[in-house]
Amino acid sequence: MEYVGSDVCGFIGTTTEELCLRWQQMGAFHSFFRNHNTIGAPAQDPAVWPSVAAATKQANLFRYQYLPYLFSLHFVASQSGASVIRPVFFEFPTDAETFNLGYEFMWGPRMLVSPVIYQGTTSVNVYLPTDTWYSLFDYKYGSIISPGYTTVPAPTTSRIPVFVRGMSVIPRQTPSTTTTATRQNPFELLIAPCSMGKGLGTLYWDDGETIVNDFNSHDYHQFDFIYNTTSTGGLLTINHSKKSSKISLPTLDIIEIFNYPKAPNFRSFTINGKTVNINVQQSTYSGITKTLYISTQGLIDLTSSDSIVLQWSNVGSSVFEVPSVSGVDNGKMKALNTNRYEELYF
Incomplete structure (x- = not known):
């Protein structure tokens, strides 16, 4: 399914500042991207918390910056049925480490995203398949990051780890x-x-x-x-x-x-x-x-x-x-x- 996403910050129940912040950061990479909850639930739009507003702005600016790439991915998907958000093993089918790599995903064939999914975490243990990879976030922007497992910083004030493929x-x-x-x-x-x-x-x-x-x-x-x-x-x-x-x-x-x-x-x-x-x-x-x-x-x-x-x-x-x-x-x-x-x- 090409046009896929989630109800950012959660639909039922009361979200938290941290959960909403991390969800907004990840959701910016989903084709279908909206903050949405049920009638009568507490407000959860980014402006409720200054930290979430700041993180959302940063994530949205990255999304808007790469809209020509995202649009091109959807254009190809409309022509051939190719995926936009895809599991890492779609691009690296012979790498067994990617088979159960459920917390990372590819943004088309060119970018790998590793969101923060654990509470209280300020770093992410990323797996990069064998290839040439460059950092596309605050940590060592533009530098080559070696393949394999590596721990990278992911503070709430930073873009979540994003890598571009050689x-x-x-x-x-x-x-x-x-x-x-x-x-x-x-x-x-x-x-x-x-x-x-x-x-x-x-x-x-x-x-x-x-x-x-x-x-x-x-x-x-x-x-x-x-x-x-x-x-x-x-x-x-x-x-x-x-x-x-x-x-x-x-x-x-x-x-x-x-x-x-x-x-x-x-x-x-x-x-x-x-x-x-x-x-x-x-x-x-x-x-x-x-x-x-x-x-x-x-x-x-x-x-x-x-x-x-x-x-x-x-x-x-x-x-x-x-x-x-x-x-x-x-x-x-x-x-x-x-x-x-x-x-x-x-």
Whole structure:
């Protein structure tokens, strides 16, 4: 069943602050997500407790941020009957440890969620099947987490443990108050490469309102993402596999890449062979976390070509190769650019 969930905080009886808080955190990952109880029961909406309100807001913002991914999961489910919320063993059928792993679940094929289910608990003993995994919550965000059993912190003030699987390219948007407003925000990509530095992903996008009667005639966009970390830089290919003539799209403005091995040369970026100016005030690379964050307004117009190739090279010398600019001291410009990094590995 694709559209599945529960009555968050419980339907019959009186809930508690802690139970409601943990349920709101988990429920944000369910397709059907609502706080609901019986007539005459005490109020249990998040605003009853400030701690629950704060946790709910944090969980909801994550859900809204990844709505393009969740929508795409449901789009595929409508086409093929595939699951959205699925047991871990669906993705790892040969791993016997996953057969009775009832307290964790997959959010599609790309994310693993391990909610807090025991009273008074501030940590979770997580099992990660053999694969590449990255933290997608407050604890070591963006860092590789080794497979197997591991205990991770899960305070009430943190997002519950969420992990993204290697080989993933996941679409997202900055969340707004409503889904209508969120859909207007620029697209983003989260790239979590596998051990070979590769990633794949798909975005489906329609008008968000029309009921699908026949997919053959339904109006929508489909984009397929292919990412590769090369020996000298990075390469992202975006194929526009299905086109809509009526549905407008925001631009793709932000790309976040985990485990990127070396500082990029922000002046080397090209789109289909043409130089693109990256906003170096908003784009960063951390040599400590190995996270590359590319942010430029209007970076990629997704409708500009059937196939879009974003390519760049890494810094290959002890200093940035910055061309001379009239009226600007070149040494100061090098220093300004190197300040974009927390630590340099040249």
